[in-house]
Amino acid sequence: MQNITEIATAIVAREGGYVNDPDDPGGATKHGVTIHTMRRLGLDLTGDGQVTEADVRVLDKVQAVSIFVEHYFRRPKIDQLPVVLHASVFDMYVNAGAQAIKIMQRLLGDMRISVTVDGVIGPQTIAAATRAAEAAPEHLVDAYGIARRNYYYDLADRRANSRKYARRRDGGKGGWIVRAEEFIAPKYHLTDAQHQQRTARWD
16 A cells, blocks of 8 residues: 555656646646645745746655645545545545545445535545445445546536547547546456547547
């Protein structure tokens, strides 16, 4: 089982270096840390009194790992969820914020475990997730990963500019889908044909 620093380091590796994609609402981003996050945290790394793209560019991997562990794992209380959920929910929280929690809460509801879908981890959500994990830990991890994959597809259905993250130019699985399936057992991965069928409506 990976420790939290190892999980965060793997997230940084998935996120890659500096990007500033106009189709990404996150804006300038490096190692997965957006300029909006850096402004919220007041990370003026260049010391010029403001947080700009220049600060994003000089952010290093060690700083990114520290930010993720403190502000994307401990602060939203992902550390209080069952350990089996840590890696996937943490990775999704870095990618989509509170939606990561809402996906889990909706999944728990689908499992007939009552919980409010509010994107906040409180005693009710912790208890519900613990109950689900005790009953079927492997099922819970795969089910969360599949729900996450469905979220990406649904988001791309609604937002055409995001489709390039879910489907490559050659029609194969885009980064979002590949990332979600890293946390799903191989037997539940979509085949290329299934992926193409799911995205056919985008043509």
